[in-house]
Amino acid sequence: MATNLKKLGSILTKQASLVRRLSSSPSLASDGANGKSINLYTAINQALQIALDSDPRSYVFGEDVGFGGVFRCTTGLADQFGKHRVFNTPLCEQGIVGFGIGLAAMGNRAIAEIQFADYIFPAFDQIVNEAAKFRYRSGNEFNCGGLTVRAPYGAVGHGGHYHSQSPEAFFCHVPGIKVVIPRSPKEAKGLLLASIRDPNPVVFFEPKWLYRLAVEEVPEGDYTLPLSQAEVIREGSDITLVGWGAQLAVMEQACIDAEKEGISCELIDLRTLIPWDKETVEASVRKTGRLLISHEAPVTGGFGAEISASIVERCFLRLEAPVARVCGLDTPFPLVFEPFYMPTKNKILDAIKDTVNF
């Protein structure tokens, strides 16, 4: 079992690296002193291990997780904690999340895995109508705050229609859940532990492109990073760039290229999409006067639209150019045209220049 699962992960990520070179994420992350250099899936694995170890009432389940999962994120957990705490479910996403809500409602930490974010839609009803509204409609008598739904999202270079999508915006329209997306191994570990322990249901999307590709030093122990707090990962004065997850690596490359042309970019990792940190973004835009948002999901109705609208409301008089959005195209995720679809470094660079020279 181990080998074939490992292969899937490695095939996805290795081939991805051939298609597009990403900046290695260490440059993106704050310094990870006194830790080992590990990749993103190992960081996720560590977080799950700590979650299971530190709370005997936590459970990890999903399709194939007992064997380690298709991306190796749950490797060894079933052996360490037993099949009654780390287990395979049948192939039924709606059932998995519904089950997790029930488990969480009894005061447990239910950590559910959906094998690919593209497969989360059968569970959409459970997340939107059951999980998100449980606390509200019961007048705080019940909640499923212990629920965390993990799902790998995003492009890998050749995933095609159903292994590449970024569905975060659908969930950002739902008050009652939190949506968290990490950009690097260290961030992933801290944010996942925070999500698991957060008293609200969280949908946690993991950038599958970076599972093997992103390597950085990650503290070995137990730590959390705050939710709903954005991070300025690169300071600048001419334009603010906002993104999340795997896209930040692409944006950072554009920032580096822009700098060569004398444009100073400030790059912000939003980290939590709802409820999001408007203050950090607002403060940055007040400084730079310009804003660019980039995500892989199609531009129309993407979460970039929400950021754009909110910042225009708050900083209308300070803005020196229209807010730019460099996102996926308004088409289904294509099979052979992935390079055209993606918000690449050059598209971002063009948009930076256009916005600065507006």
Add this chain to the structure above:
Amino acid sequence: MSLTRRTTTSLLKPLTTTTSLLTRRPYSTDNSTPITVETSVPFTGHNCDPPSRSITTTPSELMTFFTDMSLMRRMEIAADSLYKSKLIRGFCHLYDGQEAVCIGMESAITKKDCIITAYRDHCIFLGRGGSLLESFAELMGRQDGCSRGKGGSMHFYKKDAGFYGGHGIVGAQVPLGCGLAFAQKYKKDESVTFAMYGDGAANQGQLFEALNMAALWDLPAILVCENNHFIVEGVEFVDVRERDPIERIRKLILAHDLATEKELKDIEKQARKQVDEAIAKAKESPMPDESELFTNVYRKGYGVEVDGMDAFAVKQACKFAKEHALKNGPIILEMDTYRYHGHSMSDPGSTYRTRDEISGVRQERDPIERIRKLILAHDLATEKELKDIEKLARKQVDEAIAKAKESPMPDESELFTNVYRKGYGVESFGADRKELRATLP
């Protein structure tokens, strides 16, 4: 034997001139002498009398089965190496080992009947009359592909032959199949839909929702479960029969000497009697009025278990199912089959089963070998002639691949086509706020 000679020559000729074997039946009437064969194992019926084990075939049908299955097998093996050399991208799920299901099903139905399946769809497409070129071009994302290079491995379609495709999300195609069946019933053209899914999809809630609707409205839908026994990567399930709660208590009672076996049997007899009496009474109770139609839908849980490695068993079952579905509504066919390859190209398929298991199936249950033996037993062709057919299949596959490689990638403008209906406007955005209005061809 002159019959043999004629069979093979008339068979081989058209092979060299066409890439699609399956639409042709190039046999003279001499070859329609009926042959009776027996299915490998008996059918098991659920709530219905299973079809007969003996089935009548002809030399030409036998030869067609062999030829077509050999071609399918070869196509999948070629797809395997194309994927490994990165000419096929995306995901790729192979069908080799399961060919008898497709072949047997096709031989029992017409192109007016619909088929809808999941992502293991290459051979189903070929079975519906699709060509090798269209298949390989689609696999490689080229213009000559059956979905014009926009679908890839999981998304083959052929509307003119009632093939509603290739669907990527596990189980999602089955409710669609019920919709197709409803439309067919409405048209009253005596056609049915075969909605195919795997044993993994059998866990999806929407499968039961679909079955419920089909039963409720008596749809001519045949749900074909291709049970290849390995759900993606082999989740294990416990056989509940081994854990029968009554047996467990029976053992405890006997162990503690609380009653004799006979006394326990008497209790069971008593229970039976009570149930029978209750049934008799219930039968006297009047039928509910129509408003209660929706209360008890599982009364129609018909099904047949079929050896999916035996093309004739599949054929017989599909014929039976079609008649049944037209008369009584939905029925489930569980095809006991086996895939030689892993779930997809990223699964080597060797970690949850032994090599011995795979070679055992190849030796004892292989669908092509079964037909080969029948052909040889009935003296319809020599071993060498059959080998030649396989060689020809290989040649045709190679030729189709060469052609497919010459087919260009879809035009860049195709990125924006087919998102909405042509002429009804589509807007896409390029870098930054520069709006790119896609010009629809």
